[in-house]
Amino acid sequence: MRNLKRVLSLALASVMLLGMMVVGASAADKTYADLTDSDKITNQEAVSVLVDIGIIEGKTDGSYDPSATVDRATMAKLITMMLMGNVDQSAFQGTVTDLKDIDSSWAEGYIKYCYANGIIEGDGKGNFFPTEPVTVVQAAKMLLVAIGYNAENRGYSNDANWSTNIMRDAQTTLFYGSTYTTTIRSLTKGLSVKATDALTRDNAAQMIFNALFVQNYDPEYQYDGGVRYISKYTALPSLAATTYNGLNRNVGVLTAVNDDGYATVTGGDIVPTKKINGDVTLMGKAVAYYKDASGLVSSAVVEDKDNTAVTVPGDLVNNSAKSKDVTKWLTNNGLELSATNAYIVTNYVATNTRAITAADLAGIGNYAVAYVIDSNGDGVVDALVKTTKTVSEVTGAVKTKTDSDGKVTVSIPGVTAGYVSAVGYEDLSKGDLVMHITYAGTTYITECESVTGKITGYKGTSAIYIDGTSYTRSDGAYGGQTVTQMKDLDTSAKKDVTLFLDENGNALYAKLVDATSTYNVAVVLGYDTVGSSVEDSITATARLLFADGTVDVVNVSGGNGTSIAPGSTLTSSAQTAGTNYYLVAYTIDSDGNYELTKLTTSDVDFGGKDIKYTTISNASIAPGKAVFTDGFIGNSSTAFLVANYSSSNNKFSTAATTTGIANAPKYTGTADGVVITVDGTAALVFVTDGTLQDASATSNYIYIPSSVTPSYSSADKLYTYSKGYVNGEEQDIISKIALTTGAVMKVSLNDDDVVISESAHGGVAYKGVSFGNDVLTVDTATTPLVGKAYYTLADDAKVFEIDSDGKITEIAASGITADKTDGVIVLGASDMSSTMKAQYVYITKADSSATTATVSVNNNPVASANTADTAASCGTPTKNTTVTVSVTGVADGATVSVTLDREYSTSFVANATLSSDGAGAYTFTCSNPASGSVVDMVCVTVTAEDGTVATYYGSMTINA
Structure with missing residues (x-):
């Protein structure tokens, strides 16, 4: 909790009197930037300020829990904190009240403080009901009295219309004298609530926040015939101005967030060294933050909800004759382009201020999320924000780990390479499609919305129809699919597909709804009967090779017209494909017996799905290849069985198996076999011949660092390297041979x-x-x-x-x-x-050391070993000639400065900066002396990215 800058002088006599104090808005122990659920808070600006100045705080688990209800005891504490700062409730427990139901309340002292100062009254029968939810009208009355309203004069007490009177003052402007003036805000500004609503933590923050900025007033009374009336009001400053040390709002445009998460706010005075957090998702938007007379108060900038952001369609054109003209679109949205001082933010990186032109908005493309922002509501575009994200499918379970500093990183198979800092991963699971982008060391993830239905048409290469609704194709270059790839999933409108959408609602990617896992298919490798027909106890058995690669002998139940009935034998005429095997779908009855349904090259109805097999020859199969052969499409459930047939014993060798197209086997040449499809999607690929390659x-x-020297045990004849890495994991390495370091x-x-x-x-x-x-x-x-x-x-x-x-x-x-x-x-x-x-x-x-640079002056080498006293001679140029300083071989991230001893030479001009290959040329013109010759010193300083500094000195004798 926050520290107070001044202590309230409070007179505690028979009645505790309300005092006012200056509460310096210094940093709270728990700040808004620390809250774990800030994205779920509606009134972010209010919560951020109140948390940062210490009036409210998050819960012990780090959340704020904005939807939770506030009870009457908590409201008493919040108002006490608003007026008194961080004061323990025990300070007020000696105060006498006539309330009978607060002795066991955790907030007894806070309730007594509010009661002694007329902020609360109870029900007149000695009850306060501390555990009941506080309503909007009850909270409004407490706040109005706390900031100076007289409950009796304003009709909050002993008045049949008390609720109406309170909401009148909570919702309307204040007045004084004979003129009405608009307050900075009313108590209910920004809220849509009814008087009887229970107050949530989110809305309580907004009402208290409003109360800080409402202008107070003091009535002056006169009497007419013994009747007192209010003659005028004298304006009083707000709590923000007094108690909170001149707390005030500042706004600007968020234009940068550095690797530490600290913001730059242009138009304000925030730079990263101020260490105020910024969310990159607000880049280019107007943001608000708070200061007081002592400086910065806010721990994080929050979006200024008054600014307007409008999504830019991807297909605008810069052509006034077209309906999708940029200018027409802007006009329809009440906007126009500014001439200067606007920002373009691309993938969270902002350019310098410049004018935004119609060409910037034309043809952005459906793959990009783009919007224009009017930060101050004047109808002029202040920023254009464009973000292009990569599309990826989550291919496995999401894992998290926490380091010793409490930092959580996450590994998302198919999306991230290893563990990274990420936002938006919490609800992801295998099979989800996401869009993501990495900025300042954090990966920002958005789960794609989706629709499910049947493909009912397409429009060239630009759109796909799902159940008659058109979806414009997003760009396939960022991990999405083309319309052709989508429609090839099903050209007969029989199968359900899931269509994933980008943030503009455009079609990114389509997948068949996976039904293959519920339909069992297998390969029959052998068939026999057991028992005696005389005893009517014939049992049919089959040796099955299952999709997971296991082989088992099972009992076969009686069949129907398409099943393999008891008594069937494997003869050459019964072979369905290849050599000595049947392809079947199966179900298992309650007795554990298998009913086998023979598959053919034509569709066989099985459980409402069309299943068949197709012979493949010289097929092309490779890992990750979805359309792996002859137009067949696989998915993450497709099983691959690889087995070789032996003509000598008419048997197949043990099958190798993999699941999913990402793990498909690879063949250096060709592969023969069959593919079983369920509604057109490959469920099982059985490869019987081909040259398999280990992929x-x-x-x-x-890797063993060069500095590591092994120990050797002559008894075990083993080398031990105490610090090495196996596949990147640090561990001791034990070896029978000496290893390369x-x-x-x-x-x-x-x-x-x-x-x-x-x-x-x-x-x-x-x-x-x-x-x-x-x-x-x-x-x-x-x-x-x-x-x-x-x-x-x-x-x-x-x-x-x-x-x-x-x-x-x-x-x-x-x-x-x-x-x-x-x-x-x-x-x-x-x-x-x-x-x-x-x-x-x-x-x-x-090596980022700056000593790797090569420096020369007029082609004369200058070494980093030189000093100002022992500078190398770099020639004898004459007055008014050009001298060139050349720097090469500087590592990326290094900075170079070139200076002269300006006592003799005053016209140094750097006309080049480092080029892409780490080279730069710097020139200056010799000037002075008027006669004779002088020595001029050249100093080149190279500062590496890691802070290493190297300095190169050279000298020249300049002749007149």
Whole structure:
């Protein structure tokens, strides 16, 4: 709770009198920025201020719980806190009241304080009812009296219309003298409530917040014939102005949030060093924050709800003759473009202020979420915000972990690479489609809305129809699908599909509603009968290969016309495809017997679904390939069975099995077999012949820093490396052989996890790396900028950074810092050159030391070992000639400054900055002396991203 700057002098006699005090709005122990459910708060501005100045606080679990009801005892405490600051209720417990039901209340002292000052009255029978919910009218009466209204004069007590009188003053403006003036706000400003409504924590905050800024007044009385009446009102300052030390509202536009979450507010005076939090989702919007006479009060900026944000359609044109003209659209929305001082915010990065033109709004595209903002309600656009997010499917269970500092990170298979800081992941589960973007180290995730129905048409390549409703296609370049991919899921309008939508309501991605998992299919490898027909006890048995790869012998029940009936045998004429197997769907009866339904190359109705098989030959199958062969579409439930038939014994070898197209087997050549489909979607792929290639990355990769020296046990004949990394995990490494240090190596481990062999890593080494739109981009040579190679990442891919000390840290792919000087090793499956899918990425961070720079003056080298006293000679230029200072080889993120001893040379001009390859040329013109020669000093300072500084000194003798 907050500290008070002044202590209220309170006279406690027979009656406790209301005192006023200056309560400095210093930082509360628990701030608004700490609340875990701020996104669920409607009255965010009110809650943020009251939490930050200490009137209210969150719950012990870190939430605010805005929808919870406030009881009468809590309201008494809140009003006491508003007037007194952080005071313990025990200070007032000695106050005498006639209330009989508060002795056991946790808020007894607060209730007594409010009662002694006329803020509460009870029911006249000695009851206060502390545990009952406080209503809006009851809370309004308490607040009105607390800020100076006279309950008796205003008709709040002993008046049949007390409720009406209270709501009148709570909802209307105040007046004094003979003129009416508008207050800063009324008690119910911003609320839509009835007098009898129970007050929620959210609405209580808004009413108390309003009370801080309502202008108080003091009545003056006169008498006419012994009857007292109010002659005029004298305006009094608000609680914000007095008790809260000049608390005042400030607004501006949020234009930046740094890596620590601190905001820059343009138009206000907030910069990151002020350490006020900002939410990147408010970038470009008008935000509010509060200060008092001592400085900043707010812990976080909140959206100024008075500003107007309007979504920009993706298909506007800059053509006045068209109906979708930008200017027409703006006019229809009551807006116009500003000439200057507007912002364009793209993917949470703001440009400098400039005019927004019609061209900026034309053709934004359906994939982008874009809106224009009128921050101050004057009808002029102040900002254009555009955000392009990547589309990904959640492919597994979401996991979280908490570090020793209490920071929570999350791993979302298919979306993030490893554990990252994220927002919006809480309700995600496998199969969800999300849009996401990473900014300032945090991944912001939005779950896509969806509709389910049948595809009833499409419009060229621009729209898809679901149950007759048209959905414009979003952009497929960011993980979405084309209209062709969507409509190919079903061209007969028989199957249900789920269509996922972007934030503009456009079609992103379609998936068949997964019904395959409820329909059991199998392969019959053998069939027999047991028992005697004389005894009528014949039992049919079948040896089944199931979709999960298991094989079992089961009893077969009696069948129907399409079933395999008892007594059937596997003969050449009965084979349905391939060699010696049937393809079946099955159900299991209450006795555990299987009813087998033979499948054919035509649709067989099974449980209301059409199931059939199709023979495949020379099929193309590879991991992640949804349309894997001959137009068949798989999904995350598609099972792949791989078995080889032996003609010598007419049997299949044990099948290998995988589930999901991401885990499909890979064939170097061709594959033969069959595909079982359920309503057109591949449920089971049975491959009977082909050359199978291992597409998994099963190798173990180790890294041991160069500084690590192993210990050797002559008894065990084992080396122990006390600090090493196996697949990025730090651990001791035990080996039968001496291992290479300072490099990523591939090793084989025995069952005891002891290294038994070592070889080169087998990946591809590059120099230069960046990551964006789910694509890893690397330079294709050991020198940068020669060419590019592009990789996707496996769902469970890991990215590691190796620092200058050899320490490995796992990072999210989104956390890769583009750097052309970093070394990169890309590791994957054995066929990585063709699939271009990375399993492990090791990034060796380039030494950011500034001493790697190369500096010369007029082509004369200058070393960092030089000092001002021992500067290298850099030639003897003449007056009014140009001198060039060249800087190359500076790491990304470094800054360079070039200065001269201006006692002799006064016309230094820097005409270039660092280029993309870390080079810069700086020129100046020699001036003075008028005669003779002088020595002028050149100083080049290079400051690396890590703060390392190197200084280069050179000297020149300038001749007149």
